[in-house]
Amino acid sequence: MLNRKSLEVWVGLFVAAGILALAMLAFKVGNLTTADVMDGYKINARFDNVGGLKVKAAVTMAGVRIGRVSAIEFDSNKYQAKVTMDVDGRYSNIPRDSSAAILTSGLLGDQYIGIEPGGEEAYLKDGDVFLRTQSALVLEKLVGQVIFNKASESAPSQ
């Protein structure tokens, strides 16, 4: 066995390296730095179809992440999906007539919410609702439409 001093040094090194590895996993590998929304406020939006949108998905404006989706519920009165977003408090100047759209990053990527700014002077406050929304593009519907159009084109020629 080593003497007490060098043993303690080794154990100290080991524990420090382990904690460092944990910190690296949390900050460098994981998303601990970007996950938190600073004193955010909530905005709601109603969509006809949310597609594959998930809780925690990004809310972006001009491609920059400004918040995340905190809840997705079904509104049984309007037969629509109600999406609640947590937006960073630093971005409190989103015009009232902005529109929210569910977009897809890449062909097979995750779905996220993109906000197009409007022109009004009044800004969205905590608990407000987007007036204009654009639902998710459902690939199956598009494919179905294309096939239907093709079929109706070729039908009269026979």
Place this chain on the structure above:
Amino acid sequence: MNTLRILGSIVINSVERLGRASLFLYEVLAGSWELLRRFYLVVQQVYAVGVLTLLIILVSGLFVGMVLGLQGYNTLVKFGSANSLGLLVALSLVRELGPVVTALLFAGRAGSALTAEIGLMKATEQLAGMEMMAVNPIIRVIAPRFLGGIIAMPLLAALFSAIGVLGGHLIGVGLLGVDAGAFWSQMQNGVDYRDDILNGVIKSAVFGVVVTWIAVFEGYDAVPTSEGVASATNRTVVYSSLAVLGLDFILTALTLGDI
């Protein structure tokens, strides 16, 4: 009739052992409080089971990461998504391979050593000697080793995952030409600190408790002969490996799926 008797004795023996092991765990946990005053005993064991296991963990972590990089690249490049290599390497390491492979190596390297050491102490009647001197061997010998293992295991798993990610980076970015920016950004977007990293840490902590528990119990419960110590060491490796793999499925199902 004889077969039935054998079956019965197997069942009774294993239930008895399980009961002894639980009582033993309770005694060790109850004795652990005494160690706060003599923490140096634990530090010594962290050295024995942690620092001395470091080399095998780091080398295996590096190679596992490098193999993941190679294999993942060859699969992902077929789908044109080689940029997700970082995500693949990090998720497989943090969620599964880090805790599980570390626990298996830990059982083989540190667990077997713990069992052999304690078993030999019992065989040479050192534990009985301590009792004669009114020293509780559970507090003086077992509890420091138990706590040392519990402290060391999550740190080892974190080191394994971290160096594995670096190994994947080495192969993916250095050798195969994946873009470094995409490698890290896809990883950071896809790996969640609570769902993935904290889960991995919880897994490795659970494995640490189970593996060290099995190791010290097998040593303490060993038949005090050289043969008995040998079979106890053997059982430690077999049981803790099986326990780790079985528990891994249960923990993954609990945290990942909605079962």
